[in-house]
Amino acid sequence: MAQSSEVGVSEFVEALLERVRKAKADLVAARKADDVYAVTVALGELDDAERLAREHGFDTEAAGADEG
Template sequence: MGGFTEAVLERVRAARTALSAALEAEDAYEVAVAQDELDDALRVARRHGIDAGADLSESSEGKG
């Protein structure tokens, strides 16, 4: 796995972690920021053919 791929996957992981923490804290602003970051990270992954696992709808399902 190349450095770029690893960086993209790490960005997706970090964004998912931030989203989960924001949802747990029930912080609407942080949820919006984290969700935007996750959406962008997943978009970059898709654009470059990187499998980033479950998409946003699966990772946040049932937490709102």
């Protein structure tokens, strides 16, 4: 039973990292396009994903969420 729980946590962490990576990529693209609305949306998504990670005691930068 512990193994299935570990798989669930691993999947959660990977999904969270991917969410942070996507938000960062979206933010870069929005800034390059000079799209104020898209920047605001991307910042909101990034803030939400990083907040969720912090609430679960997870450091997205240390885990490589900056890697593409």
